[in-house]
Amino acid sequence: MDRNEIKKLEGYLRRKFELENLTVKARPRKNDSAEVYIGEEFVGVLYRDDEDGELSWNFQMAILEMDLEE
DSSP states (O other): OOOHHHHHHHHHHHHHOTTEOOOOOTTTTTEEEEEEEEEEEEEEEEEEEEEEEEEEEEEEEEOHHHTTTT
16 A cells, blocks of 8 residues: 555545544555554554455454453
């Protein structure tokens, strides 16, 4: 993902989740995905899907059982 695409996705997620401290960062050595953070905490990965001429992005976030106990 290029810088412009990451900024657009970051803006969309900030508005959608109402979180100004959400950031999207490029992944080292990967150009089909980016990392999502809330503050300094890594929360998931955005994957770019450009299949059959239709562009979309998938957000994957794992929630561990121990996270629910906080």
